[in-house]
Amino acid sequence: MSSRGAEHGRGSGGGGGAAVTGKLRVFLGAAPGVGKTYAMLREGRRLRGEGLDVVVGLVETYGRRGTDEQLGDLPVLPRRPVSYRGVELTELDVDALLARRPALALVDELAHTDVPGGRNEKRWQDVRELLDAGIDVATTLNIQHLESLNDVVEQITGVAQRETIPDEVVRAADRIELVDLSPQALRTRMAQGEIYAPDRIDVALDHYFRAGNLGALRELALLWLADRVEEELADYRARHGIRAPWETKERIMVALNGAPQGEHLIRRGARTATRVHGDLIGVHVRLDDATAQREPPGLAEQRALLRELHGTFVEVSGGDVARTLVDFARTESATQILLGPTSRSRLRELVSGSVINRVIRLAGPIDVRVLPPPEPGLLTVPPAPRRRRPALVPVRRRRLAWLLGPVGAVALAWALSPLRDSLGLSGVLLCLLLLVAGTARLGGLLPAAGSTAAGALAADFFFTTPWHSLMVERGVDVAALLLFLAVAGVISHLIDGLTRRSQQAGRARAEAAVLARLAGETVESGARVLPDLVAELRQVFQLDGVAVLVRTGALWLPVATAGPEVPLRPDEASFSVDLGDDALLVLRGTPLTEEDARLLGPYVTQLKLARERERLVAQASAAEVLAQTDALHTALLEAVGQDLRAPLAAVRRETERLPEPAVERIDAEVARMERLVANLLDLSRLRAGVMPVVLRPTAVAEVVRAAAEGLAGVRIDLGSGLPQVLADPGLLERALADVLASGGTAAGAVVVDAGVVAGRVDVRVTAHGGEAVAGEPAGLAVVRGFVEAMNGELAVEEAPGGGTAYVISLARAVA
Incomplete structure (x- = not known):
């Protein structure tokens, strides 16, 4: 990669003329x-x-x-x-x-x-x-x-x-x-x-x-x-006067004015910039005639969100919002401009014009995207209609229907009474049927029935003889009133049925939307966070309170809650579901119907997944802490190992001035210390995964002879027919050499034998003579690490007849 690639074309020496600066x-x-x-x-x-x-x-x-x-x-x-x-x-x-x-x-x-x-x-x-x-x-x-x-x-x-x-x-x-x-x-x-x-x-x-x-x-x-x-x-x-953007790199510019949809624009722009490896720039235009005004209330949060999403925030001043945005986009070589939906009224747009339309006209080759407002975050499922009961109607509408229906029927009959000669009873009953239908649509079946009764009585009072009484003289009027009651009842029942079907369809759509959202988020991001699920569940079912309780001894502890009236014990809940592992989902509010219980099932599954995810996250966090601690120990060990090599070398040099017996003892101890340091460093590399362990079928006899080479007083008694073991030959040889070195300090001889015990091969190093060790000898922890890296075990026990036995147990190699 280079810039302004100047070539070295000048020879040595200087010439006349102006001085030339070197490159x-x-x-x-x-x-x-x-x-x-x-x-x-x-x-x-x-x-x-x-x-x-x-x-x-x-x-x-x-x-x-x-x-x-x-x-x-x-x-x-x-x-x-x-x-x-x-x-x-x-x-x-x-x-x-x-x-x-x-x-x-x-x-x-x-x-x-x-x-x-x-x-x-x-x-x-x-x-x-x-x-x-x-x-x-x-x-x-x-x-x-x-x-x-x-x-x-x-x-x-x-x-x-x-x-x-x-x-x-x-x-x-x-x-x-x-x-x-x-x-x-x-x-x-x-x-x-x-x-x-x-x-x-x-x-x-x-x-x-x-x-x-x-x-x-x-x-x-x-x-x-x-x-x-x-x-x-x-x-x-700039030197060549090029104003059109060169799309060498995507730059996404988001226009911000503090409106709530600005966060939606920023997130959409950030996702686009991440996909195309581009830059994200948020721009707010402050009008020249409004410099003394305070900034919009939502702008500070949007500025913080931009920083969080690795974007840049810029505030520019101008008298024309659209032209200022486009000029800044050209200056920054922006390739896309993201705009949100306008918040101006139609009247203001007619008077002042549309900012969005002007940006589109002025942008030229720059892409302009106008994003719709975000969808509401959480959905609400309406209650299911009750079987063999009137359709559910909001309380305000029902009260309004009770107020307007009967009163309206009486008022309508009174208003039409001057026209009784031309309109007649049949005419007024048709008008009252229209009122009953409207009441049934507004408030349901019961207010419609009240309006029907009030309408029949008002028609009898104003339109049948004798006038202004509830008596009916003519049989034809009685038949007309009875027919009115029957037709009004049928119409009200049909309208109530249509309302029920509409509510059932709305409920089905809401359930499908909730299930689709739940399934989509599960596929996209896996198990969700427990508090978010609890809050969404409360809003979907419109409950007073929801909680997930976990039993700790005799107490129930809430781990996630939502709502003003949270049940803190199972007996305070209207409904509860077992989540397993001493956890319980408790709900307080309107009792759940059969349809609600069916929709609750996917949420229960999500809650179980969320609890499992929290458990796995906690385990991962503990494992990360353990890994960091292990890495620190490894780094300290390697640093100590590096620092020990210099003084050990100095000790070896200084021993040359001492008598020969002392030199031999000191050299032996120095060699043992150097071997221990090397083993410690290799063990740290093993644990860090830098030095691989390759397990393969290995002949024990060959490894034992290699480890005992050069050591005096070691007798090998392995016998014949010993099966191969699954081990790393080099690592096993080092482990045996260290064990033999530890056993060689005993007063008697060292014997190495092996045999099959409980389906495994045990290699036993017995140091006869002396007392049995009270604990694990110094340096044997490194050997144990080598053996465990090969999926083996190391045991130190008292040998029969006195002394110490070191037993390395390894898995048999599969033939």
Whole structure:
């Protein structure tokens, strides 16, 4: 990766005319060992082969073979000796380079701090002098040395970088090349000893060179270089007057005004940006004539949500919201603009115009998406209609129907009474039938029946003789009134039936929606959180309170609750369901119908899954803590092991001055300590999974003879026909060698025998003589770790006739 790829085409020496500034080329790496110096030297050799005057001003190869080979026949300028506090050091000889005036100078480690007292404090200042003199420079730099990333790198690696360089120095380079290497490949190079000395490998791999650290540093390097390329691209477009967006990277711009649907827009934009690996920008336009007004109430929450979703919030001012949004989108090279539904009234849109329509007209090549308002978060299932009972009607509608129906019937009959001669009884009864039908639709069957009775009495009072009485003289009027009652009853019953069917259909749709939502969320995200399920269940069934209770001894403890009237004991609930494992779902409110109980089943299943998920999460958290503790123990053990090697080597050197018997004893103890340290380190690698254990059929006799080789006083009595064991031969040999070494300290002989016991093969090392051990000998814990890594067991017991027996039990190999 590079920027402004300048070529080195100038020869050595100077000419007349104006001074020419040299060009800077930086080989940037994410961490030590990725090959920056190697790449710089290889490029120097290539250019020298093309006839360019290339000189090595200063290169640190650190004894790496590949880097030394790349140095090859390149001319190397001698370094300038510097004395500091009685120590002779060397630095880049700037004066010699200025006098030599090569076409290209290779200078390693741009962020290096010079020895105090020199001409400059930092090496990048030395490089600047060379550039000002017209000399091209190629240099190397690690991303952690950039000043702007110093705190981020310390947070990732835990190591503070003392040598830093201003970002503008590197940004001013004519060419930057990223020398990239994957974290696994870099760790492999480290493990093979190609970067650090062997005594530093384990500590480096477990600390700075962890895979996570290297991945984060690599991402920092890529992002920093991408930002620089983007700056150059923006500068190029500005110089050439290019206003149309170049879709080199998706940028999703969300228009925010504090309205509730803004959070929905942000989440949709974040999902889109994540899918296309783009940027998310939230924009709020503050009108020029409203600068003194307070910001909308929901804007602060939307700004926090943007930060949480790794987006950017920008507030701009303008007199025209639509034009300001589009101008900002062009400035930021946005590829999409997300708008929410308008909150303006139709009248205001007619007067002031539609912001959405103006943005669409002005956007040009920028995509504009208008998202609908979000659907309500939770659904409510209406109660099921009762069998052989009137349809359920809301209380307000029923009360209104009781008030308007009978009163309206009487008022209608009274209002039509002046027309009795022309309208007659049949006419008024038809009008009253219309009123009864309306009452049945509004309030149900019972208010309709009341309206029917009131209408019949009012018709008799105003439209039958004798007038204004409830007496009926003519038989035809009696028949008409009875027919009115029958027809009104049939109409009311039919309307009630239609209402019941409509309610049943609505209930079925709501149940289907709830089940679909429940199934969809289960497939998408697995088991849900227990409190969310309890809150949704309460709202779906419109209950007063819901809780999940867990029995602890004689008490019931709530683990999730919802509602103002939460039942805290099973006897306080209207309905309860067993969730298993001493857990109970308790509900308080309107008793559940058969349909409600059927719909409750999927929620009970989800609650069980949620409890199981919480249990698994708790186990995973405990396992993570245990893994972190184990990793810490491993790191401490390796650090101690590395620190012990130096004093053990010093003890071995000092023993050369002592008498011969003492030397032998000390050498033996030192060797035993070195073996123990090596075993401890290998055991830590085993537990960390770095050193694999390969189990395969193994002949016990061969491993025992290899382990006992060179040891005096060991008698092997294995017999014939001993089956093979399932073990790692190398690991088993080390375990037996350590056991034999522990047994060899006894006064008597050491006997090794083996046999099949309970379907397994037991290898017994018996140290005769002396007293039986009271506990496990020092260092045997490491042997136990080796044996357990092979799925075996180690036992220490008293041997018959005195002494100690060490028994290693291993599984038989399947033939």
